[in-house]
Amino acid sequence: MMHLGTIGSELGLVSNAGRGAMPHASQTAAHQLKLGTPIALESPVLGLLREVHAKYLAAREGAVANYIPELERVALDQFGIALATVDGHVYEVGDSRSPFTIQSISKPLVYGLALQDRGRDAVLGGSARARPAGTAREP
Numbered sequence: 001m002m003h004l005g006t007i008g009s010e011l012g013l014v015s016n017a018g019r020g021a022m023p024h025a026s027q028t029a030a031h032q033l034k035l036g037t038p039i040a041l042e043s044p045v046l047g048l049l050r051e052v053h054a055k056y057l058a059a060r061e062g063a064v065a066n067y068i069p070e071l072e073r074v075a076l077d078q079f080g081i082a083l084a085t086v087d088g089h090v091y092e093v094g095d096s097r098s099p100f101t102i103q104s105i106s107k108p109l110v111y112g113l114a115l116q117d118r119g120r121d122a123v124l125g126g127s128a129r130a131r132p133a134g135t136a137r138e139p
Helices: 024-032 044-056 103-118 120-124
Strands: 003-006 038-041 080-084 090-094
Touching (some): 044 090
Antiparallel strands (some): 003 038, 080 090
């Protein structure tokens, strides 16, 4: 996914108080392209995700949890990464749009929603105290 921006907002090629002053390093680009011309810029975030994806794409360590039927049905060659920022940007690489089951990774998401909805005191107080998964609750 490419971020579509403009020369003026993405590279800082704007005039200084209407006097036509521009950052020195950008003068050549400013002369070649008019301000406000749409250009495609790759985000550094997307570049980093592409590097990570390429680095781990061939990794085949570990084993599928065959005791969970949903995981056993997933194609082993699928690998995608998606990152959504709080301001609404979504960065994706690989098979990020393939459906998958999230299983236990849903716990921190639900925890965050509970904190947001009920507040820290309500979530951490009383019977909602944290304990290691799979351990018995004390009477």
